[in-house]
Amino acid sequence: MGGEVKKNENVTIVCRCRDVTLDDVIRAIEEYEITDLETLKRKLGLGMGPCQGRTCIPIVIRILARKVKKSPNELMIPRIRAPIIPVQINLLLKSIDLKKQEKG
Protein backbone atom coordinates (compact mmCIF):
# COMPACT_ATOMS: atom_id res chain seq x y z
CA MET A 1 0.00 0.00 0.00
CA GLY A 2 2.47 2.62 1.13
CA GLY A 3 5.80 3.25 -0.52
CA GLU A 4 8.92 1.41 0.51
CA VAL A 5 10.61 2.98 3.50
CA LYS A 6 14.40 2.75 3.39
CA LYS A 7 16.45 2.50 6.53
CA ASN A 8 17.50 5.86 7.96
CA GLU A 9 15.54 7.70 5.31
CA ASN A 10 14.05 10.93 6.55
CA VAL A 11 10.35 10.20 6.21
CA THR A 12 7.14 11.15 7.96
CA ILE A 13 4.90 8.20 8.64
CA VAL A 14 1.21 9.05 8.47
CA CYS A 15 -0.23 5.56 8.88
CA ARG A 16 1.67 3.32 11.25
CA CYS A 17 -0.43 0.25 10.45
CA ARG A 18 0.55 0.18 6.82
CA ASP A 19 3.68 2.33 6.63
CA VAL A 20 2.07 5.05 4.54
CA THR A 21 4.23 8.20 4.41
CA LEU A 22 3.35 11.85 4.04
CA ASP A 23 4.95 11.65 0.61
CA ASP A 24 2.67 8.78 -0.40
CA VAL A 25 -0.37 10.83 0.60
CA ILE A 26 0.70 13.96 -1.28
CA ARG A 27 1.64 11.96 -4.36
CA ALA A 28 -1.67 10.03 -4.40
CA ILE A 29 -3.73 13.21 -4.07
CA GLU A 30 -1.88 14.81 -6.97
CA GLU A 31 -1.56 11.79 -9.24
CA TYR A 32 -5.18 10.65 -8.91
CA GLU A 33 -6.78 14.08 -8.47
CA ILE A 34 -8.27 12.94 -5.18
CA THR A 35 -10.70 15.28 -3.46
CA ASP A 36 -12.32 13.00 -0.87
CA LEU A 37 -11.18 10.80 1.99
CA GLU A 38 -13.06 7.71 0.81
CA THR A 39 -10.91 7.60 -2.33
CA LEU A 40 -7.68 8.37 -0.49
CA LYS A 41 -8.45 5.62 2.03
CA ARG A 42 -8.86 3.07 -0.74
CA LYS A 43 -5.86 4.19 -2.74
CA LEU A 44 -3.46 3.88 0.18
CA GLY A 45 -5.18 1.52 2.60
CA LEU A 46 -5.47 4.30 5.17
CA GLY A 47 -7.78 3.38 8.04
CA MET A 48 -7.78 -0.26 6.95
CA GLY A 49 -5.16 -1.50 9.40
CA PRO A 50 -5.58 -2.66 13.01
CA CYS A 51 -6.19 0.86 14.36
CA GLN A 52 -9.01 1.44 11.85
CA GLY A 53 -7.92 4.98 11.13
CA ARG A 54 -7.65 6.31 14.66
CA THR A 55 -4.15 7.63 14.03
CA CYS A 56 -4.05 8.44 10.34
CA ILE A 57 -7.50 9.79 9.50
CA PRO A 58 -7.29 13.01 11.60
CA ILE A 59 -3.85 13.71 10.11
CA VAL A 60 -4.92 12.94 6.57
CA ILE A 61 -8.02 15.12 6.85
CA ARG A 62 -5.75 18.12 7.44
CA ILE A 63 -3.42 17.23 4.59
CA LEU A 64 -6.28 16.72 2.13
CA ALA A 65 -8.12 19.84 3.31
CA ARG A 66 -5.03 21.95 2.63
CA LYS A 67 -4.57 20.39 -0.81
CA VAL A 68 -8.18 20.87 -1.94
CA LYS A 69 -8.51 24.23 -0.15
CA LYS A 70 -11.42 23.24 2.03
CA SER A 71 -11.94 23.35 5.75
CA PRO A 72 -11.39 19.96 7.44
CA ASN A 73 -15.01 20.16 8.59
CA GLU A 74 -16.20 20.02 4.99
CA LEU A 75 -14.56 16.66 4.37
CA MET A 76 -16.68 13.66 5.23
CA ILE A 77 -14.80 11.12 7.30
CA PRO A 78 -14.84 7.55 6.00
CA ARG A 79 -17.63 5.35 7.34
CA ILE A 80 -16.88 3.55 10.58
CA ARG A 81 -17.62 -0.16 10.46
CA ALA A 82 -18.22 -2.90 13.02
CA PRO A 83 -16.64 -4.34 15.07
CA ILE A 84 -14.92 -0.94 15.66
CA ILE A 85 -11.89 -2.57 17.31
CA PRO A 86 -10.33 -5.84 16.09
CA VAL A 87 -12.09 -8.78 17.76
CA GLN A 88 -10.73 -12.30 17.99
CA ILE A 89 -12.84 -14.83 16.14
CA ASN A 90 -13.31 -17.17 19.14
CA LEU A 91 -14.96 -14.28 20.98
CA LEU A 92 -17.26 -13.59 18.03
CA LEU A 93 -18.21 -17.28 17.99
CA LYS A 94 -18.99 -17.26 21.70
CA SER A 95 -21.33 -14.35 21.11
CA ILE A 96 -23.83 -16.54 19.23
CA ASP A 97 -23.57 -19.38 21.72
CA LEU A 98 -24.38 -16.91 24.48
CA LYS A 99 -27.38 -15.70 22.53
CA LYS A 100 -28.70 -19.25 22.21
CA GLN A 101 -28.38 -19.70 25.99
CA GLU A 102 -30.33 -16.51 26.55
CA LYS A 103 -33.13 -17.78 24.32
CA GLY A 104 -32.98 -21.35 25.67
Added chain:
Amino acid sequence: MIKTHVLIIGGGISGLSIAYNLAERGVKDLVVVEKSYIGSGSTGRCATGIRASFTSEEHVVLMKHSIELWKKYVKGELGKNGLYYDQSGYVWIASKEETVDMFKKLVELHNSLGVPTKMMDLDELKEKVPPINTNGVLAAMYDPTAGKSYPFDTLFAFYKALRSRGIRIEVHTPAKKLLVRNNKVIGAETSKGTIEADVVVVAAGSMTRDLLKPLGINIPIDNVPRHVMVTEAYKPAFGPLVVDWDTPGAPYIIQTKEGNFYIGRDIEEEPELSLYSQRIDYMPTALKPLIRFFPWLENIRVLRYWIGYYVTTPDHHPIYGPIEGFDNLYIATGYSGHGYMMGPITGKVIAEWILDGKPSIPQAMRLTLERFKKGELIKELAVIG
Protein backbone atom coordinates in the same frame (compact mmCIF):
# COMPACT_ATOMS: atom_id res chain seq x y z
CA MET B 1 -23.26 22.29 -21.38
CA ILE B 2 -20.78 19.56 -22.24
CA LYS B 3 -20.79 17.81 -25.63
CA THR B 4 -19.17 14.45 -26.11
CA HIS B 5 -19.30 11.50 -28.48
CA VAL B 6 -19.75 8.85 -25.78
CA LEU B 7 -21.11 9.41 -22.28
CA ILE B 8 -20.61 6.60 -19.79
CA ILE B 9 -22.68 6.69 -16.62
CA GLY B 10 -21.02 4.72 -13.83
CA GLY B 11 -17.43 4.83 -12.56
CA GLY B 12 -17.10 1.24 -11.41
CA ILE B 13 -15.15 -1.53 -13.08
CA SER B 14 -17.69 -1.78 -15.92
CA GLY B 15 -17.81 1.92 -16.80
CA LEU B 16 -14.04 2.36 -16.66
CA SER B 17 -13.39 -0.84 -18.60
CA ILE B 18 -15.88 0.17 -21.31
CA ALA B 19 -14.20 3.59 -21.49
CA TYR B 20 -10.75 1.99 -21.70
CA ASN B 21 -11.79 -0.42 -24.45
CA LEU B 22 -13.35 2.40 -26.46
CA ALA B 23 -10.25 4.55 -25.98
CA GLU B 24 -7.98 1.71 -27.06
CA ARG B 25 -10.02 1.45 -30.24
CA GLY B 26 -9.63 5.12 -31.03
CA VAL B 27 -12.61 6.76 -29.34
CA LYS B 28 -11.07 9.67 -27.47
CA ASP B 29 -14.09 11.91 -27.13
CA LEU B 30 -15.73 10.39 -24.10
CA VAL B 31 -16.80 11.38 -20.61
CA VAL B 32 -17.38 9.16 -17.58
CA VAL B 33 -19.64 10.36 -14.77
CA GLU B 34 -19.71 8.73 -11.35
CA LYS B 35 -22.26 9.68 -8.69
CA SER B 36 -19.87 9.23 -5.77
CA TYR B 37 -16.22 8.14 -5.78
CA ILE B 38 -14.65 5.64 -8.20
CA GLY B 39 -15.68 2.11 -7.26
CA SER B 40 -18.16 3.27 -4.62
CA GLY B 41 -20.87 0.87 -5.79
CA SER B 42 -20.56 -2.89 -5.98
CA THR B 43 -17.03 -2.98 -7.46
CA GLY B 44 -15.28 -1.72 -4.36
CA ARG B 45 -17.32 -3.92 -2.05
CA CYS B 46 -16.56 -7.23 -3.74
CA ALA B 47 -14.47 -10.00 -2.27
CA THR B 48 -11.77 -9.84 -5.00
CA GLY B 49 -12.29 -13.33 -6.51
CA ILE B 50 -12.08 -14.02 -10.23
CA ARG B 51 -13.02 -17.38 -11.82
CA ALA B 52 -14.29 -19.12 -14.94
CA SER B 53 -15.70 -22.16 -13.13
CA PHE B 54 -19.36 -21.27 -13.58
CA THR B 55 -22.29 -23.46 -14.46
CA SER B 56 -23.65 -21.95 -17.67
CA GLU B 57 -21.97 -21.81 -21.06
CA GLU B 58 -22.44 -18.03 -21.18
CA HIS B 59 -20.64 -17.42 -17.89
CA VAL B 60 -17.86 -19.94 -18.50
CA VAL B 61 -17.05 -18.63 -21.98
CA LEU B 62 -17.25 -14.94 -21.06
CA MET B 63 -15.17 -15.42 -17.91
CA LYS B 64 -12.58 -17.47 -19.77
CA HIS B 65 -12.15 -14.49 -22.10
CA SER B 66 -12.17 -12.12 -19.14
CA ILE B 67 -9.32 -13.99 -17.43
CA GLU B 68 -7.32 -13.90 -20.68
CA LEU B 69 -7.80 -10.13 -20.68
CA TRP B 70 -6.82 -9.81 -16.99
CA LYS B 71 -3.56 -11.56 -17.83
CA LYS B 72 -3.01 -9.48 -20.94
CA TYR B 73 -3.66 -6.27 -19.01
CA VAL B 74 -1.08 -7.20 -16.36
CA LYS B 75 1.63 -7.24 -19.04
CA GLY B 76 0.79 -3.81 -20.47
CA GLU B 77 0.04 -0.26 -19.47
CA LEU B 78 -2.54 -1.24 -16.85
CA GLY B 79 -0.06 -3.59 -15.19
CA LYS B 80 2.45 -0.74 -14.99
CA ASN B 81 -0.32 1.31 -13.37
CA GLY B 82 -0.76 -1.29 -10.62
CA LEU B 83 -3.35 -3.74 -11.98
CA TYR B 84 -2.45 -7.34 -11.12
CA TYR B 85 -3.94 -10.80 -11.42
CA ASP B 86 -2.84 -13.35 -8.85
CA GLN B 87 -3.78 -16.65 -10.52
CA SER B 88 -3.97 -18.65 -7.31
CA GLY B 89 -7.04 -20.74 -8.13
CA TYR B 90 -10.37 -21.60 -6.54
CA VAL B 91 -11.03 -24.71 -4.45
CA TRP B 92 -14.58 -26.05 -4.02
CA ILE B 93 -14.91 -28.45 -1.11
CA ALA B 94 -17.40 -31.33 -1.26
CA SER B 95 -18.55 -33.12 1.88
CA LYS B 96 -21.44 -35.03 0.28
CA GLU B 97 -21.42 -37.78 -2.35
CA GLU B 98 -23.97 -35.98 -4.53
CA THR B 99 -21.79 -32.87 -4.54
CA VAL B 100 -18.82 -34.92 -5.71
CA ASP B 101 -20.99 -36.19 -8.58
CA MET B 102 -22.14 -32.65 -9.41
CA PHE B 103 -18.55 -31.36 -9.38
CA LYS B 104 -17.54 -34.16 -11.76
CA LYS B 105 -20.28 -33.05 -14.17
CA LEU B 106 -19.17 -29.43 -13.84
CA VAL B 107 -15.58 -30.40 -14.59
CA GLU B 108 -16.82 -32.04 -17.80
CA LEU B 109 -18.72 -28.89 -18.73
CA HIS B 110 -15.76 -26.62 -17.96
CA ASN B 111 -13.30 -28.85 -19.83
CA SER B 112 -15.61 -28.99 -22.87
CA LEU B 113 -15.52 -25.17 -22.94
CA GLY B 114 -11.76 -24.97 -22.50
CA VAL B 115 -11.52 -24.29 -18.77
CA PRO B 116 -9.17 -26.89 -17.22
CA THR B 117 -10.86 -27.51 -13.85
CA LYS B 118 -10.23 -30.89 -12.22
CA MET B 119 -11.20 -33.01 -9.25
CA MET B 120 -8.73 -33.24 -6.38
CA ASP B 121 -8.34 -35.96 -3.76
CA LEU B 122 -7.48 -35.07 -0.17
CA ASP B 123 -3.71 -35.24 -0.73
CA GLU B 124 -3.92 -32.81 -3.63
CA LEU B 125 -6.20 -30.58 -1.57
CA LYS B 126 -3.62 -30.56 1.26
CA GLU B 127 -0.98 -29.56 -1.24
CA LYS B 128 -2.97 -26.55 -2.48
CA VAL B 129 -4.30 -25.57 0.95
CA PRO B 130 -1.76 -26.81 3.51
CA PRO B 131 -3.39 -25.55 6.71
CA ILE B 132 -6.75 -27.26 6.06
CA ASN B 133 -8.33 -29.93 8.25
CA THR B 134 -9.79 -32.44 5.77
CA ASN B 135 -11.95 -34.37 8.27
CA GLY B 136 -15.31 -35.01 6.62
CA VAL B 137 -14.13 -33.77 3.24
CA LEU B 138 -14.68 -36.22 0.37
CA ALA B 139 -13.03 -34.40 -2.53
CA ALA B 140 -12.64 -30.96 -4.08
CA MET B 141 -12.94 -29.26 -7.43
CA TYR B 142 -10.03 -27.05 -8.46
CA ASP B 143 -10.03 -24.20 -10.95
CA PRO B 144 -6.39 -23.36 -11.74
CA THR B 145 -7.31 -20.42 -13.98
CA ALA B 146 -9.15 -18.57 -11.19
CA GLY B 147 -7.52 -15.95 -9.04
CA LYS B 148 -7.85 -12.62 -7.28
CA SER B 149 -6.91 -8.97 -7.41
CA TYR B 150 -7.70 -5.87 -5.39
CA PRO B 151 -10.55 -3.88 -6.98
CA PHE B 152 -9.07 -0.47 -6.19
CA ASP B 153 -5.69 -1.33 -7.70
CA THR B 154 -7.60 -2.23 -10.86
CA LEU B 155 -9.80 0.86 -10.78
CA PHE B 156 -6.90 3.25 -10.22
CA ALA B 157 -4.97 1.58 -13.06
CA PHE B 158 -7.89 2.21 -15.42
CA TYR B 159 -8.32 5.73 -14.03
CA LYS B 160 -4.70 6.62 -14.71
CA ALA B 161 -4.77 5.12 -18.21
CA LEU B 162 -7.92 7.06 -19.10
CA ARG B 163 -6.72 10.35 -17.62
CA SER B 164 -3.37 10.03 -19.41
CA ARG B 165 -5.40 10.06 -22.66
CA GLY B 166 -7.14 13.23 -21.56
CA ILE B 167 -10.46 11.49 -20.96
CA ARG B 168 -12.75 13.28 -18.53
CA ILE B 169 -13.87 11.39 -15.44
CA GLU B 170 -16.28 13.42 -13.36
CA VAL B 171 -16.61 12.02 -9.83
CA HIS B 172 -19.33 13.12 -7.39
CA THR B 173 -21.50 13.81 -10.43
CA PRO B 174 -24.79 11.90 -10.36
CA ALA B 175 -26.73 11.49 -13.58
CA LYS B 176 -30.29 12.57 -12.84
CA LYS B 177 -32.09 11.57 -16.01
CA LEU B 178 -31.54 10.47 -19.57
CA LEU B 179 -32.49 12.89 -22.31
CA VAL B 180 -34.51 11.41 -25.15
CA ARG B 181 -35.60 12.87 -28.48
CA ASN B 182 -37.57 10.81 -31.04
CA ASN B 183 -36.61 7.50 -29.42
CA LYS B 184 -32.97 8.54 -29.49
CA VAL B 185 -31.04 9.01 -26.30
CA ILE B 186 -29.17 12.28 -26.74
CA GLY B 187 -27.47 12.71 -23.39
CA ALA B 188 -28.12 13.05 -19.70
CA GLU B 189 -28.92 15.65 -17.12
CA THR B 190 -26.27 15.57 -14.39
CA SER B 191 -25.50 17.51 -11.24
CA LYS B 192 -22.94 19.43 -13.33
CA GLY B 193 -25.46 20.27 -16.04
CA THR B 194 -26.47 18.72 -19.33
CA ILE B 195 -24.11 16.40 -21.13
CA GLU B 196 -25.02 15.84 -24.78
CA ALA B 197 -23.75 12.66 -26.37
CA ASP B 198 -24.11 10.63 -29.56
CA VAL B 199 -23.90 7.43 -27.56
CA VAL B 200 -24.91 6.85 -23.92
CA VAL B 201 -23.78 3.83 -21.94
CA VAL B 202 -25.40 3.18 -18.57
CA ALA B 203 -23.22 0.93 -16.39
CA ALA B 204 -24.50 2.19 -13.08
CA GLY B 205 -25.48 -0.92 -11.15
CA SER B 206 -29.05 -0.66 -9.92
CA MET B 207 -29.12 3.03 -10.88
CA THR B 208 -29.37 1.69 -14.43
CA ARG B 209 -32.86 0.50 -13.53
CA ASP B 210 -33.76 3.88 -12.04
CA LEU B 211 -32.42 5.84 -15.01
CA LEU B 212 -34.24 3.73 -17.62
CA LYS B 213 -37.56 3.57 -15.78
CA PRO B 214 -38.78 6.99 -16.99
CA LEU B 215 -38.24 5.72 -20.55
CA GLY B 216 -40.77 2.98 -19.87
CA ILE B 217 -38.06 0.33 -19.76
CA ASN B 218 -38.14 -2.21 -16.98
CA ILE B 219 -34.75 -3.58 -15.97
CA PRO B 220 -35.40 -6.63 -13.79
CA ILE B 221 -32.73 -6.22 -11.12
CA ASP B 222 -32.78 -6.30 -7.33
CA ASN B 223 -30.12 -5.08 -4.92
CA VAL B 224 -29.46 -8.11 -2.74
CA PRO B 225 -27.28 -7.29 0.29
CA ARG B 226 -24.24 -9.55 0.70
CA HIS B 227 -21.91 -9.39 3.67
CA VAL B 228 -18.15 -9.81 3.84
CA MET B 229 -15.60 -9.32 6.60
CA VAL B 230 -11.86 -8.80 6.63
CA THR B 231 -9.33 -9.89 9.26
CA GLU B 232 -5.98 -8.49 10.25
CA ALA B 233 -3.04 -9.34 7.99
CA TYR B 234 -1.15 -12.58 8.61
CA LYS B 235 1.68 -14.37 6.81
CA PRO B 236 0.64 -16.13 3.58
CA ALA B 237 -1.31 -19.29 4.51
CA PHE B 238 -2.72 -20.49 1.19
CA GLY B 239 -3.28 -19.17 -2.31
CA PRO B 240 -6.69 -20.28 -3.54
CA LEU B 241 -10.11 -19.02 -2.59
CA VAL B 242 -11.74 -21.90 -0.68
CA VAL B 243 -15.51 -22.45 -0.85
CA ASP B 244 -17.30 -24.83 1.53
CA TRP B 245 -19.96 -25.86 -0.95
CA ASP B 246 -22.00 -28.19 1.27
CA THR B 247 -22.77 -25.70 4.02
CA PRO B 248 -25.83 -23.57 3.22
CA GLY B 249 -24.77 -20.13 1.99
CA ALA B 250 -21.45 -21.57 0.76
CA PRO B 251 -18.99 -19.90 3.17
CA TYR B 252 -15.68 -18.90 1.59
CA ILE B 253 -12.29 -17.59 2.61
CA ILE B 254 -9.57 -15.90 0.58
CA GLN B 255 -6.27 -14.32 1.61
CA THR B 256 -5.25 -11.04 0.02
CA LYS B 257 -1.82 -10.02 -1.23
CA GLU B 258 -1.37 -8.03 2.00
CA GLY B 259 -2.25 -11.07 4.13
CA ASN B 260 -5.76 -10.17 5.27
CA PHE B 261 -8.44 -12.85 5.02
CA TYR B 262 -11.77 -12.02 3.40
CA ILE B 263 -14.53 -14.24 4.73
CA GLY B 264 -18.11 -14.36 3.49
CA ARG B 265 -21.26 -16.41 3.47
CA ASP B 266 -24.67 -15.85 1.90
CA ILE B 267 -27.35 -15.34 4.49
CA GLU B 268 -31.04 -14.73 3.90
CA GLU B 269 -31.46 -11.08 3.03
CA GLU B 270 -34.25 -8.88 1.85
CA PRO B 271 -33.57 -7.06 -1.43
CA GLU B 272 -33.05 -3.29 -1.22
CA LEU B 273 -32.15 -3.30 2.51
CA SER B 274 -29.73 -0.50 3.35
CA LEU B 275 -26.00 -1.05 2.91
CA TYR B 276 -25.67 0.11 6.49
CA SER B 277 -28.11 -2.36 8.07
CA GLN B 278 -25.34 -4.39 9.66
CA ARG B 279 -26.33 -7.59 11.41
CA ILE B 280 -24.70 -8.55 14.67
CA ASP B 281 -25.32 -12.26 13.96
CA TYR B 282 -23.56 -12.16 10.62
CA MET B 283 -19.95 -12.54 11.69
CA PRO B 284 -20.31 -15.68 13.84
CA THR B 285 -22.74 -17.19 11.32
CA ALA B 286 -20.22 -16.88 8.52
CA LEU B 287 -17.23 -17.89 10.62
CA LYS B 288 -18.54 -20.96 12.40
CA PRO B 289 -18.59 -23.45 9.48
CA LEU B 290 -15.07 -22.44 8.43
CA ILE B 291 -13.59 -23.26 11.85
CA ARG B 292 -14.12 -26.94 11.00
CA PHE B 293 -11.64 -26.62 8.12
CA PHE B 294 -9.37 -24.01 9.67
CA PRO B 295 -9.37 -24.40 13.49
CA TRP B 296 -6.55 -21.84 13.76
CA LEU B 297 -8.95 -19.14 12.55
CA GLU B 298 -10.24 -18.92 16.13
CA ASN B 299 -7.13 -17.00 17.13
CA ILE B 300 -7.17 -14.35 14.45
CA ARG B 301 -8.95 -11.01 14.61
CA VAL B 302 -11.69 -9.48 12.51
CA LEU B 303 -11.05 -5.86 11.54
CA ARG B 304 -14.32 -4.86 9.95
CA TYR B 305 -17.28 -5.98 8.00
CA TRP B 306 -19.35 -4.38 5.27
CA ILE B 307 -22.24 -4.97 2.93
CA GLY B 308 -22.32 -4.73 -0.84
CA TYR B 309 -25.13 -5.36 -3.26
CA TYR B 310 -25.35 -8.25 -5.66
CA VAL B 311 -27.24 -6.44 -8.41
CA THR B 312 -29.23 -9.52 -9.24
CA THR B 313 -31.24 -10.53 -12.32
CA PRO B 314 -33.81 -13.36 -12.46
CA ASP B 315 -31.32 -15.71 -14.17
CA HIS B 316 -28.19 -14.42 -12.36
CA HIS B 317 -26.56 -13.26 -15.60
CA PRO B 318 -25.75 -9.69 -16.62
CA ILE B 319 -27.82 -7.57 -18.94
CA TYR B 320 -25.68 -6.34 -21.81
CA GLY B 321 -26.05 -4.31 -24.94
CA PRO B 322 -28.46 -2.07 -26.81
CA ILE B 323 -32.06 -1.43 -25.75
CA GLU B 324 -34.68 -2.16 -28.36
CA GLY B 325 -36.72 0.91 -29.30
CA PHE B 326 -34.03 3.42 -28.28
CA ASP B 327 -31.11 4.35 -30.49
CA ASN B 328 -27.68 5.13 -29.09
CA LEU B 329 -28.37 3.58 -25.70
CA TYR B 330 -26.39 0.67 -24.25
CA ILE B 331 -26.44 -0.87 -20.80
CA ALA B 332 -24.23 -3.17 -18.74
CA THR B 333 -25.51 -4.20 -15.33
CA GLY B 334 -27.02 -7.04 -13.28
CA TYR B 335 -23.93 -9.20 -12.80
CA SER B 336 -25.53 -10.84 -9.77
CA GLY B 337 -22.24 -10.81 -7.85
CA HIS B 338 -19.74 -11.20 -10.70
CA GLY B 339 -19.31 -7.70 -12.10
CA TYR B 340 -15.75 -7.20 -10.90
CA MET B 341 -14.40 -10.38 -12.42
CA MET B 342 -16.32 -9.76 -15.65
CA GLY B 343 -15.05 -6.17 -15.92
CA PRO B 344 -12.49 -6.72 -18.68
CA ILE B 345 -14.85 -8.72 -20.89
CA THR B 346 -17.71 -6.30 -20.21
CA GLY B 347 -15.56 -3.48 -21.56
CA LYS B 348 -14.61 -5.44 -24.65
CA VAL B 349 -18.11 -6.63 -25.64
CA ILE B 350 -19.86 -3.32 -24.99
CA ALA B 351 -17.18 -1.46 -27.00
CA GLU B 352 -17.72 -3.95 -29.83
CA TRP B 353 -21.47 -3.47 -29.67
CA ILE B 354 -21.00 0.28 -30.02
CA LEU B 355 -18.31 0.21 -32.72
CA ASP B 356 -19.06 -2.98 -34.67
CA GLY B 357 -22.79 -3.40 -34.10
CA LYS B 358 -22.33 -6.68 -32.28
CA PRO B 359 -19.94 -8.40 -29.88
CA SER B 360 -17.32 -10.88 -31.12
CA ILE B 361 -18.40 -13.45 -28.52
CA PRO B 362 -21.72 -15.06 -29.53
CA GLN B 363 -22.59 -15.96 -25.92
CA ALA B 364 -22.77 -12.24 -25.09
CA MET B 365 -25.54 -11.82 -27.67
CA ARG B 366 -27.81 -13.95 -25.52
CA LEU B 367 -27.51 -11.55 -22.59
CA THR B 368 -29.54 -8.63 -23.91
CA LEU B 369 -32.63 -7.33 -22.11
CA GLU B 370 -34.75 -8.97 -24.83
CA ARG B 371 -34.23 -12.38 -23.27
CA PHE B 372 -36.67 -11.57 -20.47
CA LYS B 373 -39.40 -10.58 -22.93
CA LYS B 374 -38.86 -13.70 -25.03
CA GLY B 375 -38.58 -15.92 -21.99
CA GLU B 376 -35.11 -17.04 -23.04
CA LEU B 377 -33.50 -16.98 -19.63
CA ILE B 378 -30.03 -18.43 -19.24
CA LYS B 379 -30.05 -21.89 -17.75
CA GLU B 380 -27.54 -23.01 -15.20
CA LEU B 381 -26.57 -26.50 -14.22
CA ALA B 382 -26.32 -25.39 -10.64
CA VAL B 383 -26.31 -21.99 -9.01
CA ILE B 384 -23.04 -21.34 -7.21
CA GLY B 385 -22.10 -18.30 -5.17
